[in-house]
Amino acid sequence: MPIPYGRQSIEDDDIAAVVAALRSDWLTQGPAVAAFEQAFAAACEAPHAIAFSSGTAALHAAAHAAGLGPGDELTTSAITFAASANCGAYVGAKPTFADIDPSTWNVSAETVARALTPGTRCVVPVHFAGLPAPVRAIRAAVGDDIVIVEDAAHAIGAHTPEGPVGACHHAEMAVFSFHPVKTITSGEGGMVTTRDPHIAERLREFRTHGMRKDPARLERHEGGWHHEQHELGFNYRLTDLQSALGRSQLAKLERFVTRRNELADRYRELLGGEQQLELAPAALSGYRHAYHLFVVRHRGGAAARRRLYDGLHARGILAQVHYQPVYRHPWYARSYGYAPGLCPNAESYYEGCLSLPCFPALSSEQQEEVAAAVLALA
Ligand SMILES: Cc1ncc(COP(=O)(O)O)c(C=O)c1O
Numbered sequence: 001m002p003i004p005y006g007r008q009s010i011e012d013d014d015i016a017a018v019v020a021a022l023r024s025d026w027l028t029q030g031p032a033v034a035a036f037e038q039a040f041a042a043a044c045e046a047p048h049a050i051a052f053s054s055g056t057a058a059l060h061a062a063a064h065a066a067g068l069g070p071g072d073e074l075t076t077s078a079i080t081f082a083a084s085a086n087c088g089a090y091v092g093a094k095p096t097f098a099d100i101d102p103s104t105w106n107v108s109a110e111t112v113a114r115a116l117t118p119g120t121r122c123v124v125p126v127h128f129a130g131l132p133a134p135v136r137a138i139r140a141a142v143g144d145d146i147v148i149v150e151d152a153a154h155a156i157g158a159h160t161p162e163g164p165v166g167a168c169h170h171a172e173m174a175v176f177s178f179h180p181v182k183t184i185t186s187g188e189g190g191m192v193t194t195r196d197p198h199i200a201e202r203l204r205e206f207r208t209h210g211m212r213k214d215p216a217r218l219e220r221h222e223g224g225w226h227h228e229q230h231e232l233g234f235n236y237r238l239t240d241l242q243s244a245l246g247r248s249q250l251a252k253l254e255r256f257v258t259r260r261n262e263l264a265d266r267y268r269e270l271l272g273g274e275q276q277l278e279l280a281p282a283a284l285s286g287y288r289h290a291y292h293l294f295v296v297r298h299r300g301g302a303a304a305r306r307r308l309y310d311g312l313h314a315r316g317i318l319a320q321v322h323y324q325p326v327y328r329h330p331w332y333a334r335s336y337g338y339a340p341g342l343c344p345n346a347e348s349y350y351e352g353c354l355s356l357p358c359f360p361a362l363s364s365e366q367q368e369e370v371a372a373a374v375l376a377l378a
Pocket of ligand 1: 054055056057059080081083084126151153154176177178179188189190
């Protein structure tokens with residue numbers, strides 16, 4: 001059996017939770033969504049959590065709730081999944097890119113400050129691989145007029161000295177993904193956390209076509225059925241089936257993140273002696289890494305990484321590359337004229353990076369097999 005770089009851990013109680021939802025009165029958004037949101041808000045120590053049909057939908061909603069539109073710019077990390085930047089384009093804003101810090105592979109306050117322009121209205125720091133990005137320092141660097149949306153798709157279960165990622169102490173919103181390779185899954189799914197009740201309301205309306213029913217917020221009162229669309233929203237609802245799975249998985253978050261940290265520690269023991277490899281930056285004291293990914297960077301660059309990737313795949317070890325700089329995608333070059341050289345640290349990182357298998361069900365034997373193959377091919 002091939003070893004993937006990531007995969008879900010579904011257990012009997014997860015299956016039972018979904019079966020119970022199937023037997024209930026609701027299939028689409030109902031009481032299981034509210035229960036998942038409540039449990040998620042508690043886990044993140046945030047007052048509000050709003051569920052979406054995917055992390056991408058959640059980012060789109062966050063860009064809308066941030067009030068972005070044509071003429072505005074949204075700055076995110078050059079090293080991320082394209083959705084972190086696409087969400088700006090969805091609402092007509094221009095995505096721009098901050099370089100990574102070569103010692104963390106995250107953006108820093110300095111790289112974000114360098115990327116700002118007079119049009120920047122929103123910054124999306126990404127907690128890449130699960131390592132908390134320095135959001136507090138970024139807030140200090142950008143001031144209070146810029147909306148910060150943390151892309152925490154990799155970082156459920158990560159901590160800073162101030163508490164869990166998602167608590168939004170220095171950001172307006174934090175966005176999560178429950179895609180099956182992520183630390184907890186709902187099949188597809190996403191969540192936004194926020195401390196701001198008005199933002200929470202905008203997010204809820206956006207996921208249901210921009211419709212509202214609260215009599216206090218309607219223009220007209222035509223009867224009990226009456227509802228009104230005040231914004232252009234979407235159907236971005238999570239279902240009760242997915243929420244039942246998500247809530248069941250959330251109860252295992254500590255166990256999953258602990259196991260991911262054990263795997264990372266073991267990779268450091270097994271691979272630490274190989275001079276050709278730079279291993280994933282560890283969390284500083286007081287922080288907890290969620291290790292959605294365990295990335296190594298081959299110091300030999302593109303050709304060496306290609307050999308390592310091909311050699312591992314030939315052995316059934318499905319390592320993956322996260323990510324090419326987003327602006328190198330042809331759509332970005334075509335739409336905004338981005339060219340190579342924009343973010344040199346990101347480009348040099350991309351040439352060597354490779355994500356090794358890291359997920360709770362990876363056995364010690366499998367991990368040793370992976371490490372032995374990496375050492376043989378590096
Ligand atoms: C950093 C990052 N942001 C956003 C997303 C989008 O999440 P989803 O796949 O749930 O739409 C992903 C998913 O891969 C991601 O890795």
